[in-house]
Amino acid sequence: MSPTDVEDDIPELIQYDERGEVKHVPLTIICGFLGAGKSTLLKRILTEKHGYKIAVIMNEFGDTADIEAKAINIASEDDPMGESEEFLELANGCLCCSIKDSGIAAIEKLMEKKGAFDHIILETTGLADPGPIAGMFWHNEEFPSGLGRDIALDGVVCVVDAVFGQQQMEEDHSSDGLNIGESLRQIAGSDVIILNKVDLVNPEQVVLTEDLIKRVNPTAPVHHTIRGEIALKNILELQAYTKAPEAILQHSSTSSQHVHTSNCSHDHEDEQSSVKATHYELRGISSLQVSCPVLSQNQFDRLDVWLREVLWESRIPERSSGSETELQVLRCKGAFTLEDGRHFVLQGVRNMYDVNELAGKQGDVDVPDIGKIVLIGKGLDNDVRNSLESVLKGQ
Numbered sequence: 404m405s406p407t408d409v410e411d412d413i414p415e416l417i418q419y420d421e422r423g424e425v426k427h428v429p430l431t432i433i434c435g436f437l438g439a440g441k442s443t444l445l446k447r448i449l450t451e452k453h454g455y456k457i458a459v460i461m462n463e464f465g466d467t468a469d470i471e472a473k474a475i476n477i478a479s480e481d482d483p484m485g486e487s488e489e490f491l492e493l494a495n496g497c498l499c500c501s502i503k504d505s506g507i508a509a510i511e512k513l514m515e516k517k518g519a520f521d522h523i524i525l526e527t528t529g530l531a532d533p534g535p536i537a538g539m540f541w542h543n544e545e546f547p548s549g550l551g552r553d554i555a556l557d558g559v560v561c562v563v564d565a566v567f568g569q570q571q572m573e574e575d576h577s578s579d580g581l582n583i584g585e586s587l588r589q590i591a592g593s594d595v596i597i598l599n600k601v602d603l604v605n606p607e608q609v610v611l612t613e614d615l616i617k618r619v620n621p622t623a624p625v626h627h628t629i630r631g632e633i634a635l636k637n638i639l640e641l642q643a644y645t646k647a648p649e650a651i652l653q654h655s656s657t658s659s660q661h662v663h664t665s666n667c668s669h670d671h672e673d674e675q676s677s678v679k680a681t682h683y684e685l686r687g688i689s690s691l692q693v694s695c696p697v698l699s700q701n702q703f704d705r706l707d708v709w710l711r712e713v714l715w716e717s718r719i720p721e722r723s724s725g726s727e728t729e730l731q732v733l734r735c736k737g738a739f740t741l742e743d744g745r746h747f748v749l750q751g752v753r754n755m756y757d758v759n760e761l762a763g764k765q766g767d768v769d770v771p772d773i774g775k776i777v778l779i780g781k782g783l784d785n786d787v788r789n790s791l792e793s794v795l796k797g798q
């Protein structure tokens with residue numbers, strides 16, 4: 404079915420409580436490289452007949468000014484004339500609002516129209532790091548304004564330019580205190596990647612860019628698009644923070660996989676990949692995948708202690724606190740099984756993480772006995788892999 408068709412079976416996105424009242428409105432964050440096609444994707448969402456009622460929060464209307472729409476202002480006590488925020492009601496039932504104020508204020512205003520939409524999309528600026536924004540919504544109950552009671556983060560989508568994506572990743576000299584380029588932080592922190600503008604490059608370039616993306620974030624599915632044409636269910640129903648990602652649920656091999664870094668003790672000459680490992684090593688970010696056997700309660704407890712040390716203290720137990728080696732996890736995910744048959748999913752953004760039991764949430768989901776833990780970040784060398792493996796395999 405073409406992504407432009409009305410989808411046959413539009414699911415209910417909003418979660419309702421037992422009294423039938425709206426519990427959580429799902430929110431998707433769209434980030435992406437400068438000029439990659441975010442506005443093009445959003446314009447499509449705001450104009451096509453897809454059946455979803457979506458509220459889109461954009462930095463500026465820009466391109467959408469030409470969209471036929473009815474402008475509405477929403478009044479509040481602080482702003483009786485409703486002038487500080489502008490909302491556009493689109494012909495397809497979607498809502499568009501600008502952020503003239505801070506993002507939070509716009510969302511608060513938007514929530515006054517709760518019921519008029521069943522999903523929120525928040526666009527971040529070209530070079531925004533989705534990590535802190537995602538973290539804010541992810542930890543619902545601690546969200547200062549209480550918005551987390553109404554909104555649940557569904558996932559983070561990153562739009563990558565197929566023409567300049569590889570170059571942008573390789574030459575990204577903007578960085579945070581950890582010296583990690585923003586484009587790589589965006590890829591690391593995303594749950595789905597849209598590799599857009601594939602009409603402008605040859606297939607080899609698409610493969611090369613996708614390979615680079617996969618090395619940074621092996622768990623996020625990569626969709627190839629032209630002008631953001633993608634079935635919305637691929638970006639709106641992710642439940643990325645409550646479900647185990649497909650890539651984790653796929654049956655893993657018994658050996659641990661590792662994206663190589665300059666610290667590897669083995670050589671890389673046999674690698675089939677056309678991308679040299681050094682491309683992303685320079686930016687210092689990599690991913691580490693470790694398979695996870697069926698765990699005893701003791702191993703499970705030790706894993707929890709290990710995660711706390713790595714995510715909160717940025718060090719592995721084997722290293723002293725003054726260690727020179729920088730370790731920083733931007734994103735972690737995992738799925739594993741305990742000896743008593745219970746399945747668990749690990750989800751983490753920066754230093755926040757949750758380990759949740761799957762039973763009751765995903766019914767008869769097929770979590771393989773050999774689970775997987777994936778870390779994305781900086782300093783994920785062989786020492787970190789060995790440390791995690793010793794926790795998972797030790798008694």
Ligand SMILES: Nc1nc2c(ncn2[C@@H]2O[C@H](COP(=O)(O)OP(=O)(O)OP(=O)(O)O)[C@@H](O)[C@H]2O)c(=O)[nH]1
Binds near residue numbers: 436439442444628
């Ligand atoms: N050929 C082609 N052009 C595209 C595609 N997607 C977007 N464009 C064009 O690329 C340009 C940039 O697209 P935008 O959607 O404005 O990109 P953006 O990510 O919103 O840009 P910023 O907000 O400035 O970061 C526009 O001229 C689009 O028409 C595509 O898949 N193929």
